[in-house]
Amino acid sequence: MRRIPRVPWARIGRLVLTGCVLLLAFIGLLTLTRGTAVRHVRGIAVDGVPVAVGEPAFALAAAMATNTPLTRGNRVEVRLDGKGTFTQLWADLRSAQSTIALQMYYGQQGQVGDKLREILLERAAAGVRVFVLYDAFGAQGIPKASLDAYRKAGVVAAPFRPFRLSSLHLFQNRSHVRGVAIDGKIGWTGGFGIDDKWLGDGRSNGSWRETNVRFEGPAVIQLLAGFAAAWTEATGNLFTGRPTVSEYPDGAVAGFLYATPTLGSTAAERFMALSIAGARKTLYITNAYFAPDRNFIELLVAAARRGVDVRLLTSGESTDVDTVRYAGRAWYGMLLSAGVRVYEWQPTTLHSKTMVVDGLWSAIGSINFDNRSMALNDESALMTLDGKVGAEMDRLFLDDLRLASEITADAFRQRSWFQKIGEWGAGLFRRVL
Numbered sequence: 001m002r003r004i005p006r007v008p009w010a011r012i013g014r015l016v017l018t019g020c021v022l023l024l025a026f027i028g029l030l031t032l033t034r035g036t037a038v039r040h041v042r043g044i045a046v047d048g049v050p051v052a053v054g055e056p057a058f059a060l061a062a063a064m065a066t067n068t069p070l071t072r073g074n075r076v077e078v079r080l081d082g083k084g085t086f087t088q089l090w091a092d093l094r095s096a097q098s099t100i101a102l103q104m105y106y107g108q109q110g111q112v113g114d115k116l117r118e119i120l121l122e123r124a125a126a127g128v129r130v131f132v133l134y135d136a137f138g139a140q141g142i143p144k145a146s147l148d149a150y151r152k153a154g155v156v157a158a159p160f161r162p163f164r165l166s167s168l169h170l171f172q173n174r175s176h177v178r179g180v181a182i183d184g185k186i187g188w189t190g191g192f193g194i195d196d197k198w199l200g201d202g203r204s205n206g207s208w209r210e211t212n213v214r215f216e217g218p219a220v221i222q223l224l225a226g227f228a229a230a231w232t233e234a235t236g237n238l239f240t241g242r243p244t245v246s247e248y249p250d251g252a253v254a255g256f257l258y259a260t261p262t263l264g265s266t267a268a269e270r271f272m273a274l275s276i277a278g279a280r281k282t283l284y285i286t287n288a289y290f291a292p293d294r295n296f297i298e299l300l301v302a303a304a305r306r307g308v309d310v311r312l313l314t315s316g317e318s319t320d321v322d323t324v325r326y327a328g329r330a331w332y333g334m335l336l337s338a339g340v341r342v343y344e345w346q347p348t349t350l351h352s353k354t355m356v357v358d359g360l361w362s363a364i365g366s367i368n369f370d371n372r373s374m375a376l377n378d379e380s381a382l383m384t385l386d387g388k389v390g391a392e393m394d395r396l397f398l399d400d401l402r403l404a405s406e407i408t409a410d411a412f413r414q415r416s417w418f419q420k421i422g423e424w425g426a427g428l429f430r431r432v433l
Contacts (some may be wrong), residue, residue, distance in 0.1 A: 004395070013232065025248070030190035031256030035293050035431055036375050039264035041277035050277040053361040058278060059253060059385055065270040066257050068383065073247030073253040075228040076382065076389050078364065078396065081202030085192055085212050086112065090242065092214070093119045096128045097184045101227045103133045103179040105366070106193030108141035113194050117146050123151045133231055135175045136162040142194070158234045171263050172432070175230060175378040176366050179223050185246050187220040189213060189380050191351050199228050203347045211286070211352040211366040211396070213382045218245050219256040223350065226258025226380065230285040252386035255273040257365070259379045269374040271383070273299060279308045281358045284397040288350045291313040291327035291430050313397065316344035324433045326426035336409040343404035361385050363393055365393055371431045
């Protein structure tokens with residue numbers, strides 16, 4: 001009888017463990033798990049009070065903190081969900097006469113992808129120069145046939161940070177950016193992706209709740225500057241061009257933040273910290289993925305304790321990433337005890353990433369309230385210092401609360417031990433979620 005050889009599981013296990021250790025050593029464990037640098041926000045005056053968003057100096061302070069100048073003359077339109085986004089976005093793309101620059105994190109096959117391909121191919125055939133930069137990790141669902149069709153038609157499509165041994169240390173630093181620039185005159189950003197789950201009203205039939213923004217003016221040139229930097233990294237080609245700036249006398253003060261990971265503090269974390277510290281009346285945050293480090297929780301707590309009406313709207317049970325939800329819920333007790341009001345979205349999957357402070361300073365973009373967005377990823381947001389836009393953002397936030405469930409301290413304390421253990425476990429991985 002032939003003897004069946006034993007599988008050397010112990011040896012295999014040692015080899016796997018050794019491989020993992022060598023891989024972490026090669027990449028750098030601290031690179032994978034590094035957090036944000038900002039701990040406190042201090043004003044330079046004797047009293048140390050940070051500048052408020054309503055002060056004349058705030059625009060300059062925000063520009064200094066984020067390396068993003070805020071300029072007048074921008075037209076800003078808030079666009080909700082697929083229903084309020086894609087019809088206008090398709091029309092803008094069809095209107096292109098010279099260039100389209102599109103940077104996207106997420107892509108899948110479906111109606112949205114088919115329509116985008118149809119429009120881009122038609123514009124390329126009409127002589128428009130079309131550039132598409134897609135994240136190599138987030139956009140894995142884009143069919144190869146679509147990429148082949150783009151390239152055959154003259155659309156220049158390139159992956160951002162593909163998996164290579166020589167750049168393995170950069171693989172977790174994804175481009176989470178959503179950006180579209182048309183003729184250097186019209187810009188789009190937000191949280192949307194190229195997938196059918198972003199179709200619909202965001203409240204029914206499984207469609208995702210999203211907030212995007214369309215804008216015109218000097219901020220579009222800032223969007224193009226961010227695109228050019230990413231394009232250079234991905235392709236080795238540096239855009240020069242002959243840009244012109246469109247300004248609108250009645251437009252808003254705004255700036256397009258393109259934040260990238262660095263060795264020290266990032267523009268994304270400085271933006272978030274300055275915004276929280278600048279609140280004096282209201283601080284309304286909608287963020288689908290809420291799992292920050294303790295330093296940002298303490299900033300929110302400090303805002304609530306100085307009398308700011310701090311409210312957070314985040315994902316409910318329909319989230320697509322349960323681990324992040326559990327990691328965020330681990331902070332609820334601390335937030336609630338300080339007076340922060342916490343809500344969870346109920347009808348569908350929430351994906352919005354917005355903030356509005358004192359009805360004046362607002363942001364719409366891709367920045368999640370987690371360590372990955374603030375320390376590790378390339379991110380984007382349109383920052384606006386304008387009472388009209390701020391009032392609309394306030395109204396939209398309060399309207400969303402009608403379809404959210406408020407978490408009370410008493411009810412939260414009664415959650416099961418299973419939930420508490422899940423929160424503790426998820427919190428261990430908060431830095432890399």
